[in-house]
Amino acid sequence: MAFRQTPSQTVGPFFSFGLAPEQYGYAFRSIAGATLIDNGTPGSHIRVLGRVFDGEGQPMSDALIEIWQADAEGRYAHPADPRCSNTAFKGFGRTGTGTDFEKRFIFDTVMPGAVAGQAPHINVIVFARGMLNHLYTRLYFEDQAEANAHDPVLQSVQSERRGTLLARRDGATAPTTYRFDVRLQGEGETVFFDV
Amino acid sequence: MQDETFAPRDWTSHPPLNHPAYKSTLLRSPSKPLVPLRQTLSELSGPVYGHDTLGPLDADLTRNARKTSEPIGERIIVTGRVLDENGRPIRNTLLEIWQANASGRYIDAVDRHDAPLDPNFLGGGRCVTDADGRYRFTTIKPGAYPWGNHANAWRPAHIHFSLFGPSIATRLITQMYFPGDPLMPLDPIFQATPEGARDRLISAFSLDATESGFALGFAFDIVLRGRHSTPMET
Numbered sequence: 001m002a003f004r005q006t007p008s009q010t011v012g013p014f015f016s017f018g019l020a021p022e023q024y025g026y027a028f029r030s031i032a033g034a035t036l037i038d039n040g041t042p043g044s045h046i047r048v049l050g051r052v053f054d055g056e057g058q059p060m061s062d063a064l065i066e067i068w069q070a071d072a073e074g075r076y077a078h079p080a081d082p083r084c085s086n087t088a089f090k091g092f093g094r095t096g097t098g099t100d101f102e103k104r105f106i107f108d109t110v111m112p113g114a115v116a117g118q119a120p121h122i123n124v125i126v127f128a129r130g131m132l133n134h135l136y137t138r139l140y141f142e143d144q145a146e147a148n149a150h151d152p153v154l155q156s157v158q159s160e161r162r163g164t165l166l167a168r169r170d171g172a173t174a175p176t177t178y179r180f181d182v183r184l185q186g187e188g189e190t191v192f193f194d195v
Numbered sequence: 196m197q198d199e200t201f202a203p204r205d206w207t208s209h210p211p212l213n214h215p216a217y218k219s220t221l222l223r224s225p226s227k228p229l230v231p232l233r234q235t236l237s238e239l240s241g242p243v244y245g246h247d248t249l250g251p252l253d254a255d256l257t258r259n260a261r262k263t264s265e266p267i268g269e270r271i272i273v274t275g276r277v278l279d280e281n282g283r284p285i286r287n288t289l290l291e292i293w294q295a296n297a298s299g300r301y302i303d304a305v306d307r308h309d310a311p312l313d314p315n316f317l318g319g320g321r322c323v324t325d326a327d328g329r330y331r332f333t334t335i336k337p338g339a340y341p342w343g344n345h346a347n348a349w350r351p352a353h354i355h356f357s358l359f360g361p362s363i364a365t366r367l368i369t370q371m372y373f374p375g376d377p378l379m380p381l382d383p384i385f386q387a388t389p390e391g392a393r394d395r396l397i398s399a400f401s402l403d404a405t406e407s408g409f410a411l412g413f414a415f416d417i418v419l420r421g422r423h424s425t426p427m428e429t
Contacts, residue, residue: 003280003418005205006395007388009370010217012355014303018293018319019357026302027260028319031248031289055222062305068241068363078240080362092242098305116236123237123363130219132210132387134368136232157230184223194203194229195238195364 008134011127013062020064020096034095036067036109041089043072043110047177048139048167051104052097052126055185059103063128063182067093067107067139069121074113108175111141119147119154126182126192135192139180142166157191164190199422200234201364202280208395210387217383218344234364241362244289246323253321256294256334260317267313268297268335270410273371273398276328277358280421284328285365291321291357292332299338299352308340333410339378351378351385360419371415372397 016024023033037045052063068091070076075085085091089110097103112120122139140148148154154162167178182190212224232238252259257266273292277285295301295318298310302318316335324330337352353370360366372379374397379385388396395418404412 003278003282003421004392004395005208005280005420006367006369006417007392008209008367009355009388009396010384011357011368012370014295014301014306015293015355016303016305017301017317018291018355021319024304026317026319028317029250031244031291031321032242055226060223066366068237070237076236076240078243078362080240081236090242118235118237121237125363125366127368128223130217130221130223131212132214132217132220132384133204133212134366135212135225135229136363138237153232153235156232185226189225189227191227192225192229193232195232195234 008132010129010132011064013129015064015127016096016098020094023095023099032092032094034093034105034107036089036091036093036107041110042087045108045175046111047106047108047175048122048180049104049106049170049177050180050182051102052128052182053184057186059097060128061098061103063097063105063126065095065097065105066125066127067109068123068125069109070112070115072110072113074115074120076115114147117152119144119151121151124182126184135184136195137182137190137192138165139167140165141178142168161191164188200239201362201420202423204420207389208392210389214383214387217387238364239362241359241364241366244323244359245287248289249321249323254332256316256318256320256332259320261315264315266296266316266335270333271336272331272333272404272406272410272412273354273415274329274331274401274404274412275415275417277324277330277360277417277419278328279360279419283421284324284326285360285419286324286326286328288324288358288360289321290324290330291319292334292354293319294334294354295337295340297335297338299340310338310340336373344383349378349381351376351382356417358417358419365419367417367419369417370396373413374398374400
């Protein structure tokens with residue numbers, strides 16, 4: 001390791017026009033957004049939403065959330081996956097919390113399939129002003145109890161903190177919606193991983 | 196079946212999550228330690244964005260939002276290589292940048308600094324590295340701007356960089372600073388970085404990258420996490 005890593009710095013408060021321009025109404029194309037699917041995307045279409053809370057329990061309007069997930073068959077659209085997805089499903093989403101009146105992030109995507117010995121999950125990356133490094137967490141689905149019970153990453157987490165990684169069914173109306181709130185600090189602090 | 200895992204985030208290079216001099220970290224940093232995670236296919240993969248991602252003017256911020264005339268300010272070239280810790284070039288990886296204009300004002304509606312917007316400048320751009328890991332932007336040198344962290348606080352001029360690299364494990368967002376900026380020693384965001392690593396955030400003036408009669412050049416190489424040489428445990 002002859003070269004040393006470039007240090008991380010905060011995304012700051014003013015990322016909208018650079019990283020999520022279409023969401024925030026700037027005349028610049030976005031590479032990714034909050035909708036990962038179209039009508040033809042195979043799989044069970046779901047909505048994943050939530051808020052990001054600071055250490056005083058205040059929802060944050062300047063967080064940036066990225067998600068990375070497998071398709072409905074559990075395949076990542078990436079060459080490291082030997083079953084590399086051949087659908088149009090890219091599996092990457094990005095959205096800021098600054099355009100929803102409740103400061104939510106709202107992704108429309110598919111229920112990911114199980115990936116090589118793991119329960120269905122969505123990888124979540126959190127960025128914000130005041131965060132000098134991004135944080136990694138994982139979203140699991142509360143109603144996949146059997147698969148969750150055998151997931152090595154979820155089971156490596158202290159049992160009393162595992163609930164912070166579970167997205168819960170939110171309401172009964174379509175689309176099937178899961179709520180996943182992120183708490184950066186304090187009561188119910190989300191588990192973040194040293195990936 | 197799977198590729199090699201990535202070396203960990205080097206916490207002697209990255210700033211701490213909680214850095215009290217940067218006040219916003221106080222309520223936005225976890226109180227509990229990060230939980231170790233053995234990398235799986237989920238961490239060894241990540242979004243792939245190639246040259247087909249780009250619009251023709253995406254890497255030229257002096258042109259990609261031009262309406263009537265050139266944006267105001269000092270034209271600069273920012274160029275460098277994206278490498279891993281083993282010095283290998285990271286090819287075909289997306290860089291996204293965003294910045295304030297020459298007067299130190301972001302186009303972001305949240306920015307309330309009383310300095311003029313430039314109708315011909317957005318401040319966002321992107322490009323993809325070539326076979327040598329090289330990238331190149333043409334832009335306007337950003338101005339310093341005040342912020343509310345402490346009395347008479349000013350951010351040194353900087354350009355935000357966002358990179359993916361080969362997987363979500365190599366994801367990086369950072370800021371590039373300019374050589375000799377007197378605000379760097381006073382800036383708690385820059386200073387949050389461990390002392391020995393700060394120089395890696397500062398670009399270097401480059402006569403080689405300077406275009407005669409057109410724009411000054413600044414060189415800024417970026418190093419992402421490299422792969423371990425040992426195979427991943429399964």
